[in-house]
């Protein structure tokens with residue numbers, strides 16, 4: 001066994017961690033060295049097991065160490081580890097692009113998504129979509145279309161382009177002077193519904209405001225970007241699919257592109273392979289990443305329609321889409337992606353998830369009844385619990401109490417990785433999680449909520 005405290009000491013001497021106030025390590029915020037992963041579980045250097053209830057930042061869908069993905073990567077590594085994707089191609093990049101296009105959302109009467117542009121992380125896939133939309137209009141001489149519309153409470157990544165269309169103050173505020181101007185429309189978030197208002201009415205009300213914004217700004221806009229059905233980093237907030245149907249119509253009416261950011265919602269998380277399917281709509285550009293490789297390799301893709309692709313065909317090099325990353329279309333990532341998609345078929349994952357998500361919904365009922373839980377909601381393989389002072393939506397906890405951090409520590413001490421977003425606890429486990437692990441997850445969640453709210 002590797003001495004855990006040694007690893008922590010060496011780590012803190014050399015590693016700067018993401019999304020972390022490093023001063024909180026290791027006193028306030030434990031740092032857990034992990035040496036192995038097995039299914040829904042992570043194994044610490046000290047041998048302790050942790051249930052990965054957040055799928056390691058929503059990437060892992062089939063479980064850690066999934067042998068079919070591991071074997072596909074090993075085989076690819078022995079054959080071809082990497083080749084530049086400009087002027088060259090390789091069988092895994094081709095096959096994965098074909099598979100993604102064949103499985104992408106489709107809407108009768110629309111030009112299907114027809115081309116795949118690879119990148120290596122979600123933020124980059126978003127940058128690609130934004131740049132493609134903007135550049136497409138430039139190529140047509142429509143230079144007045146240089147703005148994006150995004151939603152309040154949305155999240156699209158941390159690079160400056162992606163942050164510009166994000167609306168989470170904690171990540172955005174400091175960098176605001178550097179960010180391109182975007183137009184923000186209200187979130188269709190069902191949590192914000194007035195008492196007695198349905199989720200659908202709430203979503204359509206948000207769509208009405210979007211329609212007015214477009215009446216004013218439509219001519220300056222090149223694209224609208226949305227996380228379909230589920231605003232993840234914004235607190236696992238969910239909206240009615242009717243919103244997406246209105247958005248599709250409005251984008252068409254104003255001649256602007258619809259970008260679906262399916263980076264977190266894609267690959268079965270919301271119940272269908274892609275969230276857009278539940279609204280019966282097809283975007284013009286679709287970004288995928290996180291679950292694309294089953295959580296094994298960094299890889300991302302932006303899918304585009306033929307019409308968008310055609311807008312770059314020209315005798316000018318500058319009118320081509322010159323964006324690139326060194327690891328664009330990395331073969332190891334593509335091989336992992338192919339293996340992950342094959343597992344969807346081999347194991348009938350979407351069907352199995354229907355049973356698993358029903359069980360999650362059952363287990364959530366007791367937790368929803370706890371006095372500090374203001375809302376319990378579910379979208380497919382995601383369940384979220386909103387904690388407030390007295391279980392009322394209008395009385396949030398004082399942020400200085402750091403209820404979420406306390407919950408994180410309390411659950412971790414019991415061997416469960418819950419990484420709350422503010423005071424929102426959520427379950428987003430690998431799809432292979434079994435009933436025993438789910439029962440343990442529910443048990444620890446309930447205990448954690450009772451513990452951290454007892455003295456608040």
Ligand SMILES: *Cc1c(COP(=O)(O)O)cnc(C)c1O
Nearest residue numbers: 121122123155156157261263264
């Ligand atoms: C995580 C995420 C991103 C950014 O992906 P990274 O790989 O972390 O850069 C973008 N959009 C959504 C919806 C995400 O959840």
